[in-house]
Amino acid sequence: IYAGRRIVQLPHFEADAWIDLANEQGITHAMVVPTMLARITERLDARGESIPTLRALSYGGGKMPLPIIERALELLPDTAFVNAYGLTETSSTIALLGPDDHRIALASDDPMIRRRLTSAGKPLPSIELTIRDETGAEVGPDTPGEIWVRGEQVSGEYQGLGSSLNDEGWFPTHDGGWLDADGYLFVTGRIDDVIIRGGENISPGEIEEALLRHPSVSEAACIGVPHAQWGEVVCAAVVCDGDVQPGELQEHVRETLRGSKVPEHVAFVEQLPYNDTGKLLRRKLRDELAHLGDDSA
Structure with a gap:
């Protein structure tokens, strides 16, 4: 305007x-x-x-x-x-x-x-960005962890709740990701969305990307469902354009990812739940597919 x-x-x-x-x-x-x-x-x-x-x-x-x-x-x-x-806390x-x-x-x-x-490209010149493990220690290139940022545009403060910045001014975004050797940032999603299978942290994004490479899959979303032995296992919800069986999609994922990341369950749905801006409602999907877990949670 x-x-x-x-x-x-x-x-x-x-x-x-x-x-x-x-x-x-x-x-x-x-x-x-x-x-x-x-x-x-x-x-x-x-x-x-x-x-x-x-x-x-x-x-x-x-x-x-x-x-x-x-x-x-x-x-x-x-x-x-x-x-x-x-993020909102980083003034966009x-x-x-x-x-x-x-x-x-x-x-x-x-x-x-x-x-x-x-x-997501490279950090802006006015921003410092690091990837840190669960202890808060910085990790090297191609190593996943949590995205931390620092800069004048980072507030990290909420009315009535105080600041989320540490003593050195760093803000933990609660987003997972990693940096490659050239400084490009790869965002894997919210830390809360990570699937923990037998102690292994699995990003749903890489499984979704593998599924979307199948010619019959138009949309895909992965969540973790409770499992007595592994804690959680991968469950994939897919929207398909053609006739495809769960085993075919599981083998398709296995071709590019290791076995622990292959969906234990594949649910065919007519549509995935999104909000009005097109963001996936992963929590709603967990509720809809909760019956696929083994009630061990």
């Missing part, structure tokens, strides 16, 4: 309506979450269309599966993609994967560079 631009809103997200509105109104800039982009690319593919006026597309709010962002970049070759990561963005990062990664045959498409 300040710059004299029009703001066009869609009351409720629906991929075809979003594409129609973008083309009818000549939309130049848009913001989506990963689940929205997945549906938009699916419909663009099916319709054989593009959005020629779209100059910039920013996304965030969740982990971006590699097949989705790869296809989106192919379908919208003239659009500048930006992935932003941040603290890490950014810019347009050049996207195109360089897409053009690379090096899997270590290509995987940057699933990253």
Whole structure:
């Protein structure tokens, strides 16, 4: 508004309506979450269309599966993609994967560079960011842990509850992630969403990404359900476009991930629970699939 631009809103997200509105109104800039982009690319593919006026597309709010962002970049070759990561407590963005990062990664045959498409980019110059283990000690590259940040834009304070900063001004985000050797940040999700199987911390995001590589899977979400022997085991909820059996999906995951990360249960659902902004409601999914646990919790 300040710059004299029009703001066009869609009351409720629906991929075809979003594409129609973008083309009818000549939309130049848009913001989506990963689940929205997945549906938009699916419909663009099916319709054989593009959005020629779209100059910039920013996304965030969740982990971006590699097949989705790869296809989106192919379908919208003239659009500048930006992935932003941040929290309310950090005054929004603290890490950014810019347009050049996207195109360089897409053009690379090096899997270590290509995987940057699933990253949140590098921390902003005004932000210090480290990954720490459960004791609060910093860990090295490619080692998962909790994301800690420090900087002038980080408040970490709540009215009536005081500050969450430590004595050195660091804020624990309660998000899991890791940094690669070049400083790119990979966010795996909320620490509370981690599945703990026999003492092993398993990120649901990497299993979901593996499932989404199967041609019949359009959406996937993983949670932990109680298990007497292991504490928790992986349960996958999937939305499928074709006829596929649980065993086929389990073997598909086993091809790229070790056995402990293969879903013990695969539940086929018509749709996953999302809020109005397209974020997955993992807690609601846990309630819906609680019957698959063995009541050991």
